[in-house]
Amino acid sequence: MNWSKYSAPLAFYPLAGKMIPWFSAVAALAIAVGLYIGLLVAPTDFQQGDSYRIIFVHVPAAWMSMFLYVVMAIWAGVGMGLNARLSFMMAQAIAPTGAMFTFLALLTGAMWGKPTWGAWWVWDARLTSELILLFQYAGVMLLRTSIDDLRRADRASGVLALVGVVNIPIIYFSVKWWNTLHQGASVSMTAAPKMATIMLTAMLLMTFGFWMYSIAVILSRVRCVILERESQPAWGNPSAAPEVAEAR
Amino acid sequence: MYWGSVSEFLAMGGYGLYVWTSFIATALGITWEVLALWRRRAAALADSRGIVRSIE
Numbered sequence: 001m002n003w004s005k006y007s008a009p010l011a012f013y014p015l016a017g018k019m020i021p022w023f024s025a026v027a028a029l030a031i032a033v034g035l036y037i038g039l040l041v042a043p044t045d046f047q048q049g050d051s052y053r054i055i056f057v058h059v060p061a062a063w064m065s066m067f068l069y070v071v072m073a074i075w076a077g078v079g080m081g082l083n084a085r086l087s088f089m090m091a092q093a094i095a096p097t098g099a100m101f102t103f104l105a106l107l108t109g110a111m112w113g114k115p116t117w118g119a120w121w122v123w124d125a126r127l128t129s130e131l132i133l134l135f136q137y138a139g140v141m142l143l144r145t146s147i148d149d150l151r152r153a154d155r156a157s158g159v160l161a162l163v164g165v166v167n168i169p170i171i172y173f174s175v176k177w178w179n180t181l182h183q184g185a186s187v188s189m190t191a192a193p194k195m196a197t198i199m200l201t202a203m204l205l206m207t208f209g210f211w212m213y214s215i216a217v218i219l220s221r222v223r224c225v226i227l228e229r230e231s232q233p234a235w236g237n238p239s240a241a242p243e244v245a246e247a248r
Numbered sequence: 249m250y251w252g253s254v255s256e257f258l259a260m261g262g263y264g265l266y267v268w269t270s271f272i273a274t275a276l277g278i279t280w281e282v283l284a285l286w287r288r289r290a291a292a293l294a295d296s297r298g299i300v301r302s303i304e
Binding site for chain 2: 010013035039040041042043044049050051053054057058061096097100103104107108111112114115213217220221223224227228230231
């Protein structure tokens with residue numbers, strides 16, 4: 001099978017359409033089971049009380065906010081390296097979902113901070129760098145829409161996305177590098193999780209669910225982007241200029 | 249099942265406001281995104297002048 005043919009947007013369009021229902025179904029199932037375990041089965045935390053249950057949406061949202069940014073930057077980089085239109089379309093499709101999860105991570109974090117620290121917001125390294133990530137997503141999206149020439153818009157926002165990757169390790173390691181009010185990682189790649197198994201199970205299920213959800217909505221959005229871009233009139237035709245302006 | 253009653257579940261040990269705000273905000277975010285995508289898709293299809301039929 002020749003997979004490279006799917007790098008053409010109009011060939012990828014139907015393939016993406018076939019994948020969306022599967023990712024949606026798996027996402028719905030994982031989130032349903034995750035919510036059931038997290039809200040109904042898992043016991044309360046002896047230190048934080050039931051406010052700890054916020055982590056079942058906070059941590060997955062925060063992970064997705066960082067992960068999606070890296071994936072967006074990779075697609076932008078691939079787009080620039082291979083001059084591939086579909087890669088830029090993927091980068092464009094990822095940004096709004098990443099921004100939403102960043103916003104949710106900040107909001108649910110405030111909901112956790114108020115009862116736990118006594119403050120909705122503090123300017124510690126973890127919170128500040130995550131807020132900067134929200135501005136980065138906004139910047140990448142705004143830069144794209146502010147440039148009329150699509151190819152230049154893709155490249156400019158791609159460069160911005162790639163440069164901004166430097167913030168991701170800063171967010172991730174901020175709780176180690178600085179003395180933050182935000183607690184350290186409960187789950188890391190190098191040590192055993194500092195959580196009860198039942199709580200960890202719920203959190204990982206929610207993360208997996210958010211991950212599958214992200215794939216489903218991003219595929220769905222990239223289909224919209226393909227339609228929007230491919231249905232634009234040809235650039236060479238001067239009589240199509242008003243239509244081009246309208247389509248943007 | 250950890251909870252003894254529905255009111256106990258809703259109270260979340262006194263943290264109900266914070267816990268439910270978090271979960272409802274997340275649910276609203278997801279619902280909003282799906283609805284926005286649905287409308288965007290309808291608009292894109294309407295403007296696509298039939299290219300979908302030629303590719304699907």
